[in-house]
Amino acid sequence: MNESKVKIRYFLCLFIVINTLPLQAKANRGSESGANSIRIFRAGAAVSNITPPLDEPIVGGWNSPPATHVHDELYAKCLVLDDGKIRLVFVVCDNLGIAREVYDTAKRVIHEKTGIPPENMMTSATHTHSSISARGANRLIQNKELSDYQQFLVTRIADGVRRAVNNLEPARIGWGSGQEPTQVFNRRYFMKPGTRVPNPFGGKDKVIMNPGRGNPNILKAAGPTDPEIAFLSIQSVEGRPIALLANYSLHYVGPRDQGAISADYFGVFADRIRQLLGADRIAPPFVGIISNGTSGDINNINWLKKQQKRFASYEKMRQVADLVAKAVYKAHQKVEFHDWVQLNVMQKELTLAVRKPTEEQIAYAHRMLEKPDDAKPYHRHEKVYARRTLQMHESPEEVSVILQTFRIGDLGICAIPFEVFVEIGLEIKTKSPFAQTFTISHANGSYGYLPTVAQHELGGYETWLGTNMVEVKAAPKIVRMLISMFERLR
Numbered sequence: 015m016n017e018s019k020v021k022i023r024y025f026l027c028l029f030i031v032i033n034t035l036p037l038q039a040k041a042n043r044g045s046e047s048g049a050n051s052i053r054i055f056r057a058g059a060a061v062s063n064i065t066p067p068l069d070e071p072i073v074g075g076w077n078s079p080p081a082t083h084v085h086d087e088l089y090a091k092c093l094v095l096d097d098g099k100i101r102l103v104f105v106v107c108d109n110l111g112i113a114r115e116v117y118d119t120a121k122r123v124i125h126e127k128t129g130i131p132p133e134n135m136m137t138s139a140t141h142t143h144s145s146i147s148a149r150g151a152n153r154l155i156q157n158k159e160l161s162d163y164q165q166f167l168v169t170r171i172a173d174g175v176r177r178a179v180n181n182l183e184p185a186r187i188g189w190g191s192g193q194e195p196t197q198v199f200n201r202r203y204f205m206k207p208g209t210r211v212p213n214p215f216g217g218k219d220k221v222i223m224n225p226g227r228g229n230p231n232i233l234k235a236a237g238p239t240d241p242e243i244a245f246l247s248i249q250s251v252e253g254r255p256i257a258l259l260a261n262y263s264l265h266y267v268g269p270r271d272q273g274a275i276s277a278d279y280f281g282v283f284a285d286r287i288r289q290l291l292g293a294d295r296i297a298p299p300f301v302g303i304i305s306n307g308t309s310g311d312i313n314n315i316n317w318l319k320k321q322q323k324r325f326a327s328y329e330k331m332r333q334v335a336d337l338v339a340k341a342v343y344k345a346h347q348k349v350e351f352h353d354w355v356q357l358n359v360m361q362k363e364l365t366l367a368v369r370k371p372t373e374e375q376i377a378y379a380h381r382m383l384e385k386p387d388d389a390k391p392y393h394r395h396e397k398v399y400a401r402r403t404l405q406m407h408e409s410p411e412e413v414s415v416i417l418q419t420f421r422i423g424d425l426g427i428c429a430i431p432f433e434v435f436v437e438i439g440l441e442i443k444t445k446s447p448f449a450q451t452f453t454i455s456h457a458n459g460s461y462g463y464l465p466t467v468a469q470h471e472l473g474g475y476e477t478w479l480g481t482n483m484v485e486v487k488a489a490p491k492i493v494r495m496l497i498s499m500f501e502r503l504r
């Protein structure tokens with residue numbers, strides 16, 4: 015071959031390469047492998063049924079009746095987001111609160127099957143008060159042996175996430191927030207001077223939880239509320255709804271039937287938002303999710319007013335879910351969807367001191383347990399808390415908990431393994447460097463209430479030793495760590 019022929023061949027090859035480049039890029043964009051140079055955002059969602067068997071005790075109240083019926087099915091709702099570099103997993107389960115070892119085991123299985131690092135997975139519970147226990151006997155001790163239901167949860171959560179990964183497709187994402195101030199009330203109240211406010215440790219509190227409807231001795235609520243319903247919405251590139259993950263700071267709603275399993279308003283919300291978004295019966299099925307915000311001191315009852323009407327079982331939760339879904343739907347009209355956003359995650363462990371009883375509290379607990387059952391109690395739950403006092407005394411000295419922060423564009427999400435007081439969620443929203451931020455509580459473990467230091471001083475149910483399990487200064491430590499993690503993600 016002479017020199018000029020070689021030159022012609024060279025230029026011909028160059029011409030072909032240059033002209034086919036955009037074509038190859040296009041092919042990559044649509045391929046499952048994901049291109050490095052072209053940013054493709056993908057998402058997938060799926061649900062797993064986690065309805066427990068009948069006959070086990072339903073937890074969340076003072077008595078635990080055995081489950082005799084299923085009013086509505088329970089689910090682990092799974093969402094996977096992928097920006098081409100990082101994959102994030104969000105799982106929200108219909109349960110009161112799930113032990114860390116259950117989540118850790120599920121994360122290990124998911125990691126083995128999908129390669130997603132466990133730190134990229136947020137796993138949480140809604141805090142429905144109508145399911146069976148997924149916690150161990152002592153929440154401060156990790157159980158090596160999981161119960162049958164805990165083992166079932168591991169498999170179902172892992173399967174749900176794997177199915178969400180199978181459903182990954184090019185997607186668009188947006189977020190926003192609505193307001194529903196009429197359904198949240200701070201449930202802790204200051205009472206008029208002279209009102210008897212005993213606690214189960216033989217002392218007196220400054221505030222009382224759920225003081226009774228229209229109680230004339232109520233002075234005022236002891237804290238704020240957070241009316242915001244934050245949400246993130248994901249749809250296919252053609253606009254087919256894939257999933258919506260909302261977050262509202264409301265404990266749970268009720269009323270419900272004794273012995274009936276139910277996802278409470280969290281389940282009704284999912285149905286309602288699916289209906290409003292026109293996402294019924296599509297494939298893959300749309301997944302509506304609402305996570306619990308910071309609702310440790312919040313509920314759905316206005317104690318300042320005498321009850322106007324008696325609600326039938328499940329009537330109130332339908333009403334609340336309808337209002338919350340409508341507020342989200344209204345805000346959803348203004349959501350700006352992005353074809354691609356940057357994802358990031360940071361997880362850290364924080365060691366907290368376990369709260370211990372004083373010598374006097376231990377002695378008082380022994381006295382209460384020796385008291386005859388027919389003797390007049392100083393407080394109606396004194397024996398329950400006597401047992402909890404002794405359990406706290408025998409518990410480990412410290413506990414290590416998972417804290418997580420996520421970045422989705424300029425939206426920040428953090429996850430805390432407690433029943434977090436609303437003041438803490440509001441503080442995080444104010445201090446976060448992100449344009450919008452929300453907190454998912456009951457996440458990656460379940461260690462009781464997290465009051466602020468100021469609320470600890472007022473006493474009340476949520477601060478009692480045994481309901482609260484970690485050091486009084488846990489909240490400021492957690493907030494400080496989360497904000498510094500957010501700043502590093504930014």
Ligand SMILES: [Zn+2]
Nearest residue numbers: 074141265433
């Ligand atoms: Zn609760």
